[in-house]
Amino acid sequence: MEAIPVIDLMGGAVVRAQVGDRASYRPLESPLSPTSDPVAVVRGLLTIYPFSTLYVADLDAIERHGDNFPALRRIRAEFPALQMWVDNGAADLAALDALIGADLGIPVIGSESQRDSKLVAQHRGSRRIVLSLDFRGDAFQGPGEILAEPALWPRRIIVMTLARVGSGAGPDLARLAEIRAIARGCEIYAAGGVRDAADLSALKAAGASGALIATALHEGRIVGTDLKTI
Amino acid sequence: MSLIREAIVITVNALGEPHLAPLGLIAEGEGWILAPFHPSTTLDNLRQKPFAVANFTDDVRVFAGCLTGRRRWPLTPATVVAAPRLAVTLSHIELVVVGVREHELRPRFVCRVAHHASHAPFQGFNRAQAAVIEGAVLVSRLHMLPRADVEAELARLDIIVGKTAGPAEAESWNWLKDRAAQVFAVGDSEARLGGHPGH
Numbered sequence: 442m443e444a445i446p447v448i449d450l451m452g453g454a455v456v457r458a459q460v461g462d463r464a465s466y467r468p469l470e471s472p473l474s475p476t477s478d479p480v481a482v483v484r485g486l487l488t489i490y491p492f493s494t495l496y497v498a499d500l501d502a503i504e505r506h507g508d509n510f511p512a513l514r515r516i517r518a519e520f521p522a523l524q525m526w527v528d529n530g531a532a533d534l535a536a537l538d539a540l541i542g543a544d545l546g547i548p549v550i551g552s553e554s555q556r557d558s559k560l561v562a563q564h565r566g567s568r569r570i571v572l573s574l575d576f577r578g579d580a581f582q583g584p585g586e587i588l589a590e591p592a593l594w595p596r597r598i599i600v601m602t603l604a605r606v607g608s609g610a611g612p613d614l615a616r617l618a619e620i621r622a623i624a625r626g627c628e629i630y631a632a633g634g635v636r637d638a639a640d641l642s643a644l645k646a647a648g649a650s651g652a653l654i655a656t657a658l659h660e661g662r663i664v665g666t667d668l669k670t671i
Numbered sequence: 672m673s674l675i676r677e678a679i680v681i682t683v684n685a686l687g688e689p690h691l692a693p694l695g696l697i698a699e700g701e702g703w704i705l706a707p708f709h710p711s712t713t714l715d716n717l718r719q720k721p722f723a724v725a726n727f728t729d730d731v732r733v734f735a736g737c738l739t740g741r742r743r744w745p746l747t748p749a750t751v752v753a754a755p756r757l758a759v760t761l762s763h764i765e766l767v768v769v770g771v772r773e774h775e776l777r778p779r780f781v782c783r784v785a786h787h788a789s790h791a792p793f794q795g796f797n798r799a800q801a802a803v804i805e806g807a808v809l810v811s812r813l814h815m816l817p818r819a820d821v822e823a824e825l826a827r828l829d830i831i832v833g834k835t836a837g838p839a840e841a842e843s844w845n846w847l848k849d850r851a852a853q854v855f856a857v858g859d860s861e862a863r864l865g866g867h868p869g870h
Contacts, residue, residue, distance in 0.1 A: 538767040538785040542722040544687075544753035569721075569769070 442644065442671045443494065443651035445526070445630065446486045446658055448479065450509040451500040455482045457656075466500070471659035479512040480519050487520070489658060490668040494524045496632075496653050497546070503530035503554065513545045526571055530554045534563070537570065549573050549599065552583030561587050564595045566626075573599040573632070576616060591623045598624055599653065602633035610634050617647050638667035645671055674698040677804055678725040679733050680705065681746070682716035683754045690716055691742050693734045693807060696725055697779075703766060705780040717780050721768035722752040726760040729794060731803040733757065735843035738810050739850045751786045762789040799836035799844070802828040806847040813854045825851060 448455045449466065454477040456466035468477040473485030483495060495516070502508040508529060516525065525546030531537050532555055537548045547568075550560055553575040564570045572595050575582040582603070587593070600620050602613040612634040621629050631644050632653035641663070644652050657663040675695040683689050690712045697704040705723060707713035717723065726733075733744050746755035752765040766782035806828050809821050825848065832844045 534769070534783060535785070538783060539751060542752035542765060542767040542785045544683075544720060544722070563769075567770075 442641065442649060443630075444490070444492065444641065444663075444668050444671065445494045445496050445651055445653045446492055447496040447498065447632070447653045447655040448482055448486075449498045449500055449655075450479060450512050453479070453509060453512050455479055456500070457659075469659070472661065473659055479509075480515050483516055483520060483523070486658060487523075490665045492523070494526060494651075495520075496526045496549070497528070499527060499529040502536075503528065503551070505530070510543065510545070514543070517545055528554075528573065531560070532556060533560065541569070547571055551575055551601075552581065552587050555583050555587060557584050558586040558590060558593055561595070562590075562593045565593050567595045568597065570595050571597045571599060571630075573601045574620060575601045575603055576613070577603045591625070591627075594624060594627055596627060597630065597650075598627045599630045599632050601653075604633075611636055612640050612644055612652070614643060614647050617644065617649060621648050635663070637662045638670075641667065641671050676727065677734070678727055679737065679757060679760075680713060681724045681726065681754050681756065682713050682722075683720050684712075684716050685719045687753065689746060689755050691733070691737050691744060693737050693811070694725075699781065702769070702781060702783045703764075705766070705768075705782060706777045707780075709776055709778070714778065717768060720753070721780075722754060722785075723766045723768075723782070724749050724752060724754050724756045724763055725766060726757040726763045728757055728760040729797070729800060730759060730839060731800045731807075731843045732839050732846075734807045735803055735810075735846045738807050739846040741846070749786070750788065759791075761791050761793060762787065797835060797837075797840065799832045799834075799840035802831040802835075803840055803843045803847065806844060810847050810850050813851060818855060818858070821851065822855075 451466055455469040457469045469482060474482045499509045526549050527540055527546045528549040528551050529536060529540060531548050531550055540546060540548045549571045551573045561572055574588060581588050600617050602616060612631050617631050628650035630651040630653060631649045635652050635654045636657055641652055654663060675697050678694060678696050680692050680694040681689050692713045694705060694707060697706060745758035747758040749756045749765050756763045764784050765786040767785045768780045769783050770781040772779040806825060809824055813821060832840060
């Protein structure tokens with residue numbers, strides 16, 4: 442199973458997730474990095490483990506307040522071997538092309554950013570994008586037709602349980618199992634609530650191909666040896 | 672039948688190093704198809720970095736130059752894709768690959784136009800420029816076409832270039848003629864050494 446560290450970018454800095462409530466985000470303070478500068482934070486994360494993929498949420502782009510392309514370019518230039526999955530709130534092909542064309546990574550299409558299933562349907566079975574199925578509590582965020590049509594999904598799916606992001610509540614194993622049952626042939630990545638190595642083991646046992654992790658890395662509750670053994 | 676436009680296509684490798692190649696862009700809907708032959712640097716690059724810049728230039732020296740070992744032309748950053756464009760070009764489009772139709776010899780990369788821009792006015796048709804483009808196509812296929820056909824075609828185009836070329840067109844034409852003559856000379860000496868008269 443692949444562990445993927447997550448950073449949230451706002452105004453050119455890394456901010457800390459607080460139970461998915463974006464208005465209350467503050468610059469990241471972490472023992473892994475002296476500052477909240479994106480390059481410093483990524484360098485700190487890579488001291489824990491040689492991650493091959495980094496998940497980046499561009500909160501400004503998602504909220505339609507500009508974007509963090511300069512920070513993404515700096516990460517790309519500093520760590521050329523690191524694959525990036527980027528959620529920039531893309532809701533049309535132009536926003537996807539902006540990321541792919543700029544060589545900044547694989548776009549993540551968030552269900553909560555979509556108006557319909559059109560963009561998802563254009564990437565049926567594809568590895569060009571990653572689809573994030575976003576849940577807040579039990580409520581699916583986004584057009585129901587996306588959740589209802591697993592046949593339209595790309596190869597890689599993130600099951601994002603936003604209410605659990607940064608909450609310490611543990612991953613939503615039931616939701617993961619439910620999606621896995623209908624997403625035949627897809628690789629499923631769990632996001633939200635991962636606290637420790639036991640959670641990673643539980644996700645692996647539940648059939649996850651990977652897990653997105655943020656807070657637990659900065660708080661030292663998941664360390665390099667935990668990641669070597671999954 | 673599809674419209675094909677001749678362009679200088681710039682792709683980049685994993686290290687971001689640019690590669691220039693003349694390529695015909697095949698029109699499809701609102702986008703374009705890039706169909707580089709296997710094996711080629713353009714094909715390798717598109718597999719690694721799924722974007723490209725297509726330059727529409729009337730400076731035919733770039734076409735003739737790319738086929739005769741003169742690939743260093745001034746470049747400048749493009750607007751949205753991480754590949755450069757020609758510094759001097761009438762216009763350019765920035766392409767992002769949206770899908771690949773696999774084929775052993777000629778995979779087809781289906782591209783969307785992410786950005787386009789014009790830089791200088793079209794100056795009107797020039798027959799010598801068209802002749803250089805035809806000559807460039809011939810020179811790119813010297814190993815596939817019968818020598819007599821190539822020589823007859825080059826002789827016909829030579830007349831057009833002689834009548835209508837400016838300095839850039841004349842220079843380009845000489846590069847192409849020299850290359851064809853070199854390749855044929857090597858073929859002659861190999862034929863003598865290998866003892867295959869008549870082939």
